[in-house]
Amino acid sequence: MPPRFRPSFFTSSTRPLLTPKPNSTPLQIRLTSNKPPTPPLLLSQRLHALSTRLTNRARTSASHFLGHPLRALAFALKFLAFGHLLMEYGIWPRAVAGPSMLPTIAVAGSWALIDFTHRFGRGVQVGDLVAYHIPINTQSGLKRVLGMPGDYVLVDTPETGGETMIQVPPGHCWLIGDNLDASRDSRLFGPVPLGLVRGKILAIFQPFRSFEWVKNPMLAQ
Amino acid sequence: MPPPCPSFPAKELPAKVQIGPDGKGRKTIDGRPIDLTKDCQLLSLLQYECHVDRPIKPDSLTRCWPVQRWFRRCQDKKGTFMVETTAWETSYSLAWAVDSGSAPAPTTTRDPLPTFVPGIDFTDFKDKR
Numbered sequence: 001m002p003p004r005f006r007p008s009f010f011t012s013s014t015r016p017l018l019t020p021k022p023n024s025t026p027l028q029i030r031l032t033s034n035k036p037p038t039p040p041l042l043l044s045q046r047l048h049a050l051s052t053r054l055t056n057r058a059r060t061s062a063s064h065f066l067g068h069p070l071r072a073l074a075f076a077l078k079f080l081a082f083g084h085l086l087m088e089y090g091i092w093p094r095a096v097a098g099p100s101m102l103p104t105i106a107v108a109g110s111w112a113l114i115d116f117t118h119r120f121g122r123g124v125q126v127g128d129l130v131a132y133h134i135p136i137n138t139q140s141g142l143k144r145v146l147g148m149p150g151d152y153v154l155v156d157t158p159e160t161g162g163e164t165m166i167q168v169p170p171g172h173c174w175l176i177g178d179n180l181d182a183s184r185d186s187r188l189f190g191p192v193p194l195g196l197v198r199g200k201i202l203a204i205f206q207p208f209r210s211f212e213w214v215k216n217p218m219l220a221q
Numbered sequence: 222m223p224p225p226c227p228s229f230p231a232k233e234l235p236a237k238v239q240i241g242p243d244g245k246g247r248k249t250i251d252g253r254p255i256d257l258t259k260d261c262q263l264l265s266l267l268q269y270e271c272h273v274d275r276p277i278k279p280d281s282l283t284r285c286w287p288v289q290r291w292f293r294r295c296q297d298k299k300g301t302f303m304v305e306t307t308a309w310e311t312s313y314s315l316a317w318a319v320d321s322g323s324a325p326a327p328t329t330t331r332d333p334l335p336t337f338v339p340g341i342d343f344t345d346f347k348d349k350r
Contacts, residue, residue, distance in 0.1 A: 149242060163309075178269055182271065
């Protein structure tokens, strides 16, 4: 009895590969599944799947370092080097304290976002706030720039009526705190070498309380 | 050793700004000497004298009194430079302008400098600690 179904590409074969059973129904191909559509996952199920995936990844990462002390040491050194790069040459917040910059910066509890790419006074203008190494001790300070190399500045405090002036020498800047009464600045130790300027202040903030970008008052005029 | 940094009184400011930090003369773009009142833009900067009433107390009241500083942004052939004229502006600017012919002799007393009005009243600034 000849088969009821024999495609043309089987005609060259001596033995039919597909021999339907007698009285079988013709081949039917369904493009859609018979299964009912799966309902969307609940949030708890999604979280569980995510935590499982993260746990598996963490186990894989841990096994990457377990038993390989040199590999772990290299990773730690890379991590520390990147942190150092960011904290010394990138942008990083530092806590600031003291009454010398009142009312711009509070006595305590404030942080300054410092852009260290402006170190050595690069791109700093009169009116900017900068962080610098204090020349007379080992600490760092934060003051406003009132003179760059070649500018002319008043040495005395304005309120005292003094009229002594200097021209800021090349490679130096003149730094004054906003609170003239409580600031130890260039009036005390003279022009500050630009090599001691660490960076420019981008913003002043108090964590979870306030955030304010620092604007140069001289550029707004 | 730091470089020598000679000081001078504020009344010599118009003569001093003619010499750059390299010791060479300064000229405007069209070749004239620098005229502080005509060639330089007047700018102001506000600083303060603050007093913390009770420094030991974290939320102590801080009182600040503004101190006005004046600057002139001048331009010469090499670029711009800043001149603080806080002492010169109030005492010598008009006399120098009349002597150099850049301003007419006043018939009455000169107008006061523009008053800077801060956005908030800093006299009762409260430290937000």
